Amino acid sequence: MLELNAATLAYGQATAVHGVSLHVRLGEIVTLIGANGAGKTTLLRAVSGLIAPKSGSITFEGRTLRGLSPDKIVRLGLAHCPEGRQVLASLSVQDNLELGAYIRSDTAGIRQDLDMVFDLFPRLRERAGQLAGTLSGGEQQMLAIGRALMCRPKLLLLDEPSLGLAPIITQGIFDIITNLNWQGVTILLVEQNAHMAMKIAHRAYVLEAGQIVAEGNAQELAGDERVRKAYLG
Amino acid sequence: MEDFIARYGFLFVTILQQALLGLSLYFPLMTGQLSLASIGFYALGGYVAAIMGTHPELAPLRETLGFFLYPLEWLVALAASTLLGVALGYPALRLRGIYLALATIAFVLTLGVVVLSLPIAGGAVGIFAIPQPFEDRLAYAWFFGPLLALTVFFLWRLERSGTGRLFFSIREDELAAAAMGVNVTARKVQAFVIGCALAGVVGAMSAPLLNTWNARQGTFDAAVACLAYVLIGGARSKWGALLGAALLVSLPELLRPLKDSRMILNGLVLVLACVYMPQGIAGLFARRRS
Amino acid sequence: MSLAWFLQNLLNGLSIGSVYAVFALGYTLVFSILGIINFAHGAVFTLGAYLTYVLAVGEFGLNGMLAGVTLPFKLPFALALLVGAALSGLAGVAVERMAFRPLRKRGADALLALVSSLGVALILVNFIQYLFGAEIYSFPPDILGDLPPAMLFQVGEEFVAVRTIQAVLFGVSLLMLLLLVWFIQFTKRGKALRAMAENPETASLLGINVDTFVLGTFFISGVLGGLSGTLIGVSFGLAGPYFGVSYGLKTLAVIVLGGLGSIPGAVLGGLVIGLAEAFLPPDLSSFKEAVAYALLFIVLLVRPQGLLGHNAEEKV
Numbered sequence: 054m055l056e057l058n059a060a061t062l063a064y065g066q067a068t069a070v071h072g073v074s075l076h077v078r079l080g081e082i083v084t085l086i087g088a089n090g091a092g093k094t095t096l097l098r099a100v101s102g103l104i105a106p107k108s109g110s111i112t113f114e115g116r117t118l119r120g121l122s123p124d125k126i127v128r129l130g131l132a133h134c135p136e137g138r139q140v141l142a143s144l145s146v147q148d149n150l151e152l153g154a155y156i157r158s159d160t161a162g163i164r165q166d167l168d169m170v171f172d173l174f175p176r177l178r179e180r181a182g183q184l185a186g187t188l189s190g191g192e193q194q195m196l197a198i199g200r201a202l203m204c205r206p207k208l209l210l211l212d213e214p215s216l217g218l219a220p221i222i223t224q225g226i227f228d229i230i231t232n233l234n235w236q237g238v239t240i241l242l243v244e245q246n247a248h249m250a251m252k253i254a255h256r257a258y259v260l261e262a263g264q265i266v267a268e269g270n271a272q273e274l275a276g277d278e279r280v281r282k283a284y285l286g
Numbered sequence: 287m288e289d290f291i292a293r294y295g296f297l298f299v300t301i302l303q304q305a306l307l308g309l310s311l312y313f314p315l316m317t318g319q320l321s322l323a324s325i326g327f328y329a330l331g332g333y334v335a336a337i338m339g340t341h342p343e344l345a346p347l348r349e350t351l352g353f354f355l356y357p358l359e360w361l362v363a364l365a366a367s368t369l370l371g372v373a374l375g376y377p378a379l380r381l382r383g384i385y386l387a388l389a390t391i392a393f394v395l396t397l398g399v400v401v402l403s404l405p406i407a408g409g410a411v412g413i414f415a416i417p418q419p420f421e422d423r424l425a426y427a428w429f430f431g432p433l434l435a436l437t438v439f440f441l442w443r444l445e446r447s448g449t450g451r452l453f454f455s456i457r458e459d460e461l462a463a464a465a466m467g468v469n470v471t472a473r474k475v476q477a478f479v480i481g482c483a484l485a486g487v488v489g490a491m492s493a494p495l496l497n498t499w500n501a502r503q504g505t506f507d508a509a510v511a512c513l514a515y516v517l518i519g520g521a522r523s524k525w526g527a528l529l530g531a532a533l534l535v536s537l538p539e540l541l542r543p544l545k546d547s548r549m550i551l552n553g554l555v556l557v558l559a560c561v562y563m564p565q566g567i568a569g570l571f572a573r574r575r576s
Numbered sequence: 577m578s579l580a581w582f583l584q585n586l587l588n589g590l591s592i593g594s595v596y597a598v599f600a601l602g603y604t605l606v607f608s609i610l611g612i613i614n615f616a617h618g619a620v621f622t623l624g625a626y627l628t629y630v631l632a633v634g635e636f637g638l639n640g641m642l643a644g645v646t647l648p649f650k651l652p653f654a655l656a657l658l659v660g661a662a663l664s665g666l667a668g669v670a671v672e673r674m675a676f677r678p679l680r681k682r683g684a685d686a687l688l689a690l691v692s693s694l695g696v697a698l699i700l701v702n703f704i705q706y707l708f709g710a711e712i713y714s715f716p717p718d719i720l721g722d723l724p725p726a727m728l729f730q731v732g733e734e735f736v737a738v739r740t741i742q743a744v745l746f747g748v749s750l751l752m753l754l755l756l757v758w759f760i761q762f763t764k765r766g767k768a769l770r771a772m773a774e775n776p777e778t779a780s781l782l783g784i785n786v787d788t789f790v791l792g793t794f795f796i797s798g799v800l801g802g803l804s805g806t807l808i809g810v811s812f813g814l815a816g817p818y819f820g821v822s823y824g825l826k827t828l829a830v831i832v833l834g835g836l837g838s839i840p841g842a843v844l845g846g847l848v849i850g851l852a853e854a855f856l857p858p859d860l861s862s863f864k865e866a867v868a869y870a871l872l873f874i875v876l877l878v879r880p881q882g883l884l885g886h887n888a889e890e891k892v
Contacts, residue, residue: 101781102780103777103780103781122780122785122786123777123780123781124780124781124782124783124784124785124786127781127782127783128783132781133781135777135778135781139775139777139778141770141771141774141775141778141779142774143770143774144767144770144771144774148767151764151767152764152767152768152771152782152784153782155764155768155782155783155784156782156783200782204782204783320687320691377877378876378877381876381877381880383686383687384612384613384686384687384690385876385880387687387690388613388828388832388872388876389872389873389876389877391825391828392828392829392869392870392872392873392876393873395825395865395869396866396869396870396873399863399865399866399869400866403863506821506825510694510698513691513694514695517691547702549698549701549702550698550699550702550703552695552698553694553695553696553697553698553699553700553702554695554699555695556691556692556694556695556698557674557675557692557695557696557699558695559695560675560679560684560688560689560691560692560695561675561678561679561692
């Protein structure tokens with residue numbers, strides 16, 4: 054579904070990602086793990102169109118994403134839930150969710166999805182009228198995911214959903230991610246918390262200093278000695 | 287030949303004068319600050335010279351000093367501009383970027399309105415019949431020329447000195463400079479005050495040249511024009527103001543059809559410079575050399 | 577210092593203050609999404625006034641390129657106002673493309689954009705002068721139709737006069753403000769605009785096209801500018817192409833006082849300055865201009881974020 058081929062990404066002169074190739078098949082959860090600064094977020098930002106790759110190709114369902122602005126990429130069915138949640142603090146929870154469905158015009162469907170998100174995250178329903186900036190970290194993460202879901206994405210890019218969250222909450226979020234996948238959403242998950250990420254993923258890639266150093270079935274990789282020592286210790 | 291000198295003499299002197307004003311803008315720019323305040327000090331300096339030159343109570347002083355009245359005017363203007371510059375600079379330079387630019391614009395505008403209402407400044411009509419040291423306009427080059435040469439020399443030394451390097455380090459990255467122990471505000475004020483002082487002296491020299499002095503001397507338009515010189519000539523080089531002034535002052539004069547379009551030309555310059563040549567013409571040269 | 581005196585000045589202040597507010601909002605909208613001051617706003621203000629004049633009166637002045645040209649039609653004032661405002665909106669869009677877009681694409685510093693807009697303002701104002709000439713244009717006194725020039729109310733022993741034009745100023749401005757608030761608070765596009773103002777990157781991830789919204793914002797800003805320019809022009813006459821520049825500079829005080837980027841701040845600032853000007857004692861009236869400028873200066877030094885603004889620190 055999503056394919057990166059020899060993608061090289063740079064910020065100015067500093068190359069962050071060197072010739073990375075990866076792919077995500079329909080219906081999978083693929084996780085990209087690695088230490089801070091390995092280039093994981095950079096990769097996601099390139100996919101969603103926030104950065105332009107220096108070289109290499111990025112295609113989604115056969116269509117190239119290079120040169121497309123982020124708002125066009127969203128309309129192709131790719132939603133990016135960015136690092137640090139990035140909720141719109143000055144708008145209400147409901148407004149945030151409704152803006153998630155910005156590209157859609159089917160009012161009835163949007164209402165339905167809004168209810169679905171509220172069912173998924175009952176705490177958000179309680180706080181629907183509150184300003185998003187007043188929510189706790191976990192609630193903001195739920196809001197960010199819910200918002201990304203509102204556009205009925207085919208592929209969901211999740212950037213470090215567990216960052217800064219207590220373990221119990223993180224578990225809850227990961228359960229929801231697994232659930233979403235069962236319901237048909239393909240997911241590319243970037244995570245520092247390799248342990249939890251590899252438990253729910255089908256396949257995994259390990260990124261180090263901008264290059265893929267290991268890839269394969271998540272369970273197998275989790276058993277790999279090097280990976281265990283470096284990331285699951 | 288006499289015609290030529292008469293026509294282009296004034297042009298030449300004007301270029302020198304405007305270049306100096308541009309340079310007065312350059313000093314704060316060395317620390318990365320966009321300040322249009324120096325135009326206000328230009329007006330102030332002019333008023334100092336105008337008042338010293340025409341006020342009836344100062345007649346005895348004028349008689350004793352003769353020609354030395356003029357250097358005294360410059361000194362008084364220098365002192366006044368420096369003092370006021372420091373008084374203005376310390377509070378204002380805590381602001382950055384757009385806020386500072388706005389504050390300096392506000393200063394210039396407020397000053398403009400205030401002088402309109404001060405009787406000593408002659409109200410809307412201003413002060414006229416300011417005594418002139420020379421009959422021939424070109425002779426004023428003896429005032430502006432040395433001042434320009436001095437300023438450029440001063441800048442040349444400054445850019446190579448420790449102080450100059452400090453200025454540039456602030457321009458590059460204010461926070462980093464502060465982290466390295468530079469007293470950023472003091473340095474910014476320093477650069478700011480030098481610019482204001484220079485503008486004040488230029489004003490004092492200009493009042494006799496123009497023979498009358500009124501609120502139209504320190505206007506927003508003038509500030510914008512100076513900005514145009516610096517931008518087109520290069521905000522990163524001391525030669526920028528000179529180049530820019532030479533170009534923008536002479537173009538409307540030399541090309542007849544453009545004569546009335548002076549302001550449009552300035553405006554066009556601002557836009558084009560910002561969009562296509564943020565380093566200005568001088569910056570282009572520097573790039574080619576390296 | 578009677579009640580009548582107070583009410584009269586209050587009414588005057590509210591009327592002019594509401595127009596300042598509308599004008600200021602044009603600045604504020606642009607600032608909130610791009611973080612820059614659009615100096616060309618004052619020029620669009622001027623343009624709007626001249627355009628509406630020509631549409632409503634049907635002819636150009638005695639100087640300038642188009643001297644003596646008459647239009648084959650004359651629009652009723654309300655229609656001329658709307659058309660003039662719409663054309664001003666288009667002018668605002670043109671300004672964006674000329675002065676701001678190339679810089680935005682380069683990620684250039686906000687100051688550069690400010691200076692660039694200054695340049696555009698100069699070009700525009702001088703172009704207006706070229707076309708319309710530098711003389712004073714006054715709207716004919718019957719421009720609003722057969723309404724009485726003023727309404728008098730008795731308060732105690734004295735009278736308070738409400739000029740019809742003042743009521744129009746206030747009414748139109750209020751309407752404009754309400755429309756804008758409704759748009760921003762309650763419509764999908766308005767919320768998208770707020771999203772963009774807060775976080776353009778996240779907004780684009782939601783499918784909001786930044787370029788389109790920037791254009792739209794400049795259009796609205798232009799409409800606000802042209803509208804307020806016309807209202808002031810009808811009220812006080814068009815004293816030459818530079819008249820918008822001085823109002824533009826004055827309105828900088830409004831937005832800084834209210835807080836850069838704050839919509840309620842712009843309204844509050846407009847009303848405060850309008851009232852300050854109205855209550856200024858008549859013997860100080862030559863200082864009217866200075867009131868705004870001095871206020872701008874003082875606010876910047878004392879409290880740069882103004883009354884309702886957020887932090888004034890530059891985004892590093």
